Amino acid sequence: xxxxxxxxxxxxxxxxxxxxxxxxxxxxxxxxxxxxxxxxxxxxxxxxxxxxxxxxxxxxxxxxxxxxxxxxxxxxxxxxxxxxxxxxxxxxxxxxxxxxxxxxxxxxxxxxxxxxxxxxxxxxxxxxxxxxxxxxxxxxxxxxxxxxxxxxxxxxxxxxxxxxxxxxxxxxxxxxxxxxxxxxxxxxxxxxxxxxxxxxxxxxxxxxxxxxxxxxxxxxxxxxxxxxxxxxxxxxxxxxxxxxxxxxxxxxxxxxxxxxxxxxxxxxxxxxxxxxxxxxxxxxxxxxxxxxxxx
Amino acid sequence: xxxxxxxxxxxxxxxxxxxxxxxxxxxxxxxxxxxxxxxxxxxxxxxxxxxxxxxxxxxxxxxxxxxxxxxxxxxxxxxxxxxxxxxxxxxxxxxxxxxxxxxxxxxxxxxxxxxxxxxxxxxxxxxxxxxxxxxxxxxxxxxxxxxxxxxxxxxxxxxxxxxxxxxxxxxxxxxxxxxxxxxxxxxxxxxxxxxxxxxxxxxxxxxxxxxxxxxxxxxxxxxxxxxxxxxxxxxxxxxxxxxxxxxxxxxxxxxxxxxxxxxxxxxxxxxxxxxxxxxxxxxxxxxxxxxxxxxxxxxxxxxxxxxxxxxxxxxxxxxxxxxxxxxxxxxxxxxxxxxxxxxxxxxxxxxxxxxxxxxxxxxxxxxxxxxxxxxxxxxxxxxxxxxxxxxxxxxxxxxxxxxxxxxxxxxxxxxxxxxxxxxxxxxxxxxxxxxxxxxxxxxxxxxxxxxxxxxxxxxxxxxxxxxxxxxxxxxxxx
Ligand SMILES: Cc1cc2nc3c(=O)[nH]c(=O)nc-3n(C[C@H](O)[C@H](O)[C@H](O)COP(=O)(O)OP(=O)(O)OC[C@H]3O[C@@H](n4cnc5c(N)ncnc54)[C@H](O)[C@@H]3O)c2cc1C
Ligand SMILES: Cc1cc2nc3c(=O)[nH]c(=O)nc-3n(C[C@H](O)[C@H](O)[C@H](O)COP(=O)(O)OP(=O)(O)OC[C@H]3O[C@@H](n4cnc5c(N)ncnc54)[C@H](O)[C@@H]3O)c2cc1C
Ligand code: SF4
Ligand code: SF4
Ligand code: FES
Numbered sequence: 210x211x212x213x214x215x216x217x218x219x220x221x222x223x224x225x226x227x228x229x230x231x232x233x234x235x236x237x238x239x240x241x242x243x244x245x246x247x248x249x250x251x252x253x254x255x256x257x258x259x260x261x262x263x264x265x266x267x268x269x270x271x272x273x274x275x276x277x278x279x280x281x282x283x284x285x286x287x288x289x290x291x292x293x294x295x296x297x298x299x300x301x302x303x304x305x306x307x308x309x310x311x312x313x314x315x316x317x318x319x320x321x322x323x324x325x326x327x328x329x330x331x332x333x334x335x336x337x338x339x340x341x342x343x344x345x346x347x348x349x350x351x352x353x354x355x356x357x358x359x360x361x362x363x364x365x366x367x368x369x370x371x372x373x374x375x376x377x378x379x380x381x382x383x384x385x386x387x388x389x390x391x392x393x394x395x396x397x398x399x400x401x402x403x404x405x406x407x408x409x410x411x412x413x414x415x416x417x418x419x420x421x422x423x424x425x426x427x428x429x430x431x432x433x434x435x436x437x438x439x440x441x442x443x444x445x446x447x448x449x450x451x452x453x454x455x456x457x458x459x460x461x462x463x464x465x466x467x468x469x470x471x472x473x474x475x476x477x478x479x480x481x482x483x484x485x486x487x488x489x490x491x492x493x494x495x496x497x498x499x500x501x502x503x504x
Numbered sequence: 505x506x507x508x509x510x511x512x513x514x515x516x517x518x519x520x521x522x523x524x525x526x527x528x529x530x531x532x533x534x535x536x537x538x539x540x541x542x543x544x545x546x547x548x549x550x551x552x553x554x555x556x557x558x559x560x561x562x563x564x565x566x567x568x569x570x571x572x573x574x575x576x577x578x579x580x581x582x583x584x585x586x587x588x589x590x591x592x593x594x595x596x597x598x599x600x601x602x603x604x605x606x607x608x609x610x611x612x613x614x615x616x617x618x619x620x621x622x623x624x625x626x627x628x629x630x631x632x633x634x635x636x637x638x639x640x641x642x643x644x645x646x647x648x649x650x651x652x653x654x655x656x657x658x659x660x661x662x663x664x665x666x667x668x669x670x671x672x673x674x675x676x677x678x679x680x681x682x683x684x685x686x687x688x689x690x691x692x693x694x695x696x697x698x699x700x701x702x703x704x705x706x707x708x709x710x711x712x713x714x715x716x717x718x719x720x721x722x723x724x725x726x727x728x729x730x731x732x733x734x735x736x737x738x739x740x741x742x743x744x745x746x747x748x749x750x751x752x753x754x755x756x757x758x759x760x761x762x763x764x765x766x767x768x769x770x771x772x773x774x775x776x777x778x779x780x781x782x783x784x785x786x787x788x789x790x791x792x793x794x795x796x797x798x799x800x801x802x803x804x805x806x807x808x809x810x811x812x813x814x815x816x817x818x819x820x821x822x823x824x825x826x827x828x829x830x831x832x833x834x835x836x837x838x839x840x841x842x843x844x845x846x847x848x849x850x851x852x853x854x855x856x857x858x859x860x861x862x863x864x865x866x867x868x869x870x871x872x873x874x875x876x877x878x879x880x881x882x883x884x885x886x887x888x889x890x891x892x893x894x895x896x897x898x899x900x901x902x903x904x905x906x907x908x909x910x911x912x913x914x915x916x917x918x919x920x921x922x923x924x925x926x927x928x929x930x931x932x933x934x935x936x937x938x939x940x941x942x943x944x945x946x947x948x949x950x951x952x953x954x955x956x957x958x959x960x961x962x963x964x965x966x967x968x969x970x971x972x973x974x975x976x977x978x979x980x981x982x
Contacts, residue, residue: 238729238730239729242729252686256778256783256784256785257785258777258785258786259686259777259786283785284785298686299686299722299723300723301684301685301686301722301723301724301725301729302723302725302728302729303728303729304725304728429769429772429773429777429786430684430685430772431725432684432725432749432908432910433749433750433908433909433910434694434749434750434751434768434772434908435751435766435768435769435772436751436753436766436768436769437765437766437769439760441760446753446759446760451910464861465760465861468762468860468861469760469762469861471762472762472763472789473787473789476787
């Protein structure tokens with residue numbers, strides 16, 4: 210039909226944890242200019258949904274971007290079923306504002322589940338500026354922990370597992386609390402499931418430590434055209450795709466975000482019933498190995 | 505009646521032909537086009553109703569001055585190819601405008617036959633001729649002039665951008681259209697529903713441009729993927745036509761509840777993402793009772809879409825009276841026949857929800873008509889004590905759109921007006937030499953034909969600018 214359509218080749222694929230896959234894809238312009246905190250909107254092919262995914266890494270020389278995808282439903286399952294040599298029809302971006310970075314000092318980067326992949330480019334950017342980076346990452350058990358090696362190149366990494374089978378036992382929030390109590394923390398970046406980000410924001414508030422969270426509402430266009438991604442920040446409605454996706458965690462209405470994410474739950478259950486039977490080997494129905502929130 | 509040389513008297517005797525349409529009950533359950541189009545016989549009869557005025561008023565009513573009597577005369581003679589060449593010379597997308605122009609306030613409003621009786625059905629005839637070319641594509645093929653070596657970037661693949669692309673490629677320039685979405689067409693593909701404008705038609709028009717050499721790059725968000733200054737440096741001229749894609753919300757409590765959509769989101773899910781098809785990956789809520797707020801084309805499209813998605817009650821909530829609704833008259837009639845409930849003189853105050861944050865109703869207040877305001881419309885005043893809750897499980901907000909700041913924010917040198925629209929002169933030149941703009945981004949939400957008119961006019965100005973002859977090489981300026 211319409212010509213001049215460039216396809217995006219899958220050049221690499223790695224299974225990082227039982228439900229998280231890294232795909233490297235050709236997208237030279239995005240690889241060249243992307244900055245930490247930005248994302249793309251991906252459509253696998255005709256008929257597929259447009260879904261937002263963070264730019265976890267990029268290689269501007271090879272012209273590839275890395276997406277780290279947690280298979281939770283139809284669209285993400287279809288994506289992780291791709292193999293090297295396959296291609297994707299549409300990638301649009303880089304979208305959203307780059308991460309607000311401090312110029313010096315000490316930053317704590319907290320990643321939960323696939324959020325760890327999102328935290329990675331932020332930590333990278335901070336380290337490049339000479340900021341001291343401490344990463345706190347978590348998972349249910351050892352096999353769910355991702356990006357440990359990459360993050361350890363940038364600074365200290367504290368790994369937490371729910372069952373204590375790897376790193377220290379407990380939630381990422383416990384480790385965060387200890388750091389806050391122990392000494393100076395200039396800024397906290399927290400990316401992960403909504404309950405985790407809420408918990409971290411609640412934790413840092415009394416310490417008066419600025420906390421940036423990356424919100425993941427349902428999106429369609431990613432350009433501010435539809436308003437589907439609206440979130441409440443300090444009583445004001447913002448469009449996460451153009452005003453965010455990162456916001457001051459102390460101002461975010463997490464309840465609203467969590468509720469709005471459930472808008473299509475019934476529909477999704479139907480859609481992913483097909484996905485489990487088909488391409489997706491993960492067979493997951495729950496979004497995440499959650500790092501549950503303390504009260 | 506088949507004699508092309510009918511006398512005036514005989515012409516005057518012919519009644520306006522009625523557009524055949526899908527049965528109302530049937531169509532309110534599907535997304536197929538409502539209007540079925542004139543048959544050849546009807547077109548020949550209708551065209552004969554035109555009395556070929558020496559000073560045709562109808563042409564004055566058309567924003568791009570389509571030479572209406574000329575193309576109708578070709579129709580009368582049965583020379584559809586001639587009619588098509590005439591029509592496409594004036595208007596690049598007649599398949600679209602024949603379907604969506606508000607004819608009753610433009611060309612047809614001025615037609616002398618409307619003074620006593622009904623105006624000539626110019627829109628339906630435009631559609632007839634344009635549709636004829638779908639089976640005879642070579643008749644209106646774009647023939648580019650020799651290459652000039654000049655490069656033009658177009659931001660946005662809506663009607664303004666596509667029209668400009670067609671004109672510029674005709675002039676021999678190298679044209680690249682950058683479109684933010686995965687498909688060009690703008691509102692024509694994401695907003696206006698299939699039952700009014702089949703997407704196939706827009707695709708065919710885009711294909712015609714591509715065949716003529718226009719390059720289309722989807723998934724490029726100018727302001728993010730490239731900035732405007734970057735494009736300006738790489739191209740000899742730029743035309744900005746990124747539309748007015750920023751939804752306006754009501755600013756009332758409860759507007760972020762689940763089940764509240766902007767019309768843009770609702771329609772984009774259904775049209776562009778094809779959520780009306782049961783096997784689409786993109787979901788849309790299929791609510792039982794849908795309240796749509798607004799009274800324009802967008803509101804009408806949303807409420808009729810809700811009905812087609814299976815709503816038991818699809819209710820239009822509009823704060824003024826029916827006579828004030830800015831929507832095309834035909835759409836209002838169609839909606840009525842399809843069982844849309846019109847709640848006129850009703851203003852929303854608040855969206856009500858339950859503890860799971862789902863919409864359960866829309867709190868409204870009755871209004872009454874007061875004195876005409878500056879725009880000549882009678883203003884609506886609330887009736888105290890008339891508040892009540894309209895029960896519904898989805899609300900679609902269709903009260904307008906504004907300029908999207910995504911692109912303009914990355915180019916502070918570009919002069920904007922106080923609503924964020926780009927300032928442009930009579931031919932579309934902005935405050936930056938070589939950067940032109942047109943369509944909704946300049947006018948605010950307007951119409952398809954006005955956007956196309958801008959595209960054409962700016963293309964001619966860009967041509968003049970590039971060739972430095974001081975004037976366009978096009979014979980006529982629209
Ligand atoms: C700016 C942004 C960046 C993102 N970056 C990443 C990333 O790097 N890697 C990644 O794996 N995911 C990321 N996401 C989330 C990802 O877009 C969703 O997981 C995806 O859209 C789900 O689509 P699906 O069809 O596979 O699942 P669905 O069938 O749509 O959903 C399955 C389950 O996931 C929940 N869900 C739906 N949408 C989201 C969402 N946006 N976030 C969280 N849960 C959701 C649903 O409630 C449901 O329970 C990001 C989201 C945003 C907005
Ligand atoms: C639901 C609905 C129904 C309507 N019905 C009618 C009708 O019946 N009759 C009528 O005459 N008019 C109607 N209109 C109005 C009409 O559609 C618009 O006036 C017209 O489409 C404006 O054309 P445009 O080319 O300026 O912008 P648009 O059609 O809005 O196209 C702009 C394009 O630019 C793209 N874009 C935006 N930002 C960027 C960026 N940063 N980089 C790259 N690309 C970008 C968009 O994705 C889009 O494709 C309707 C509008 C809507 C929303
Ligand atoms: S373009 Fe629109 S206004 Fe002009 S003649 Fe055609 S239908 Fe009428
Ligand atoms: S005004 Fe009416 S009758 Fe006269 S030329 Fe135009 S369409 Fe024909
Ligand atoms: S995703 Fe549509 S406005 Fe943000």
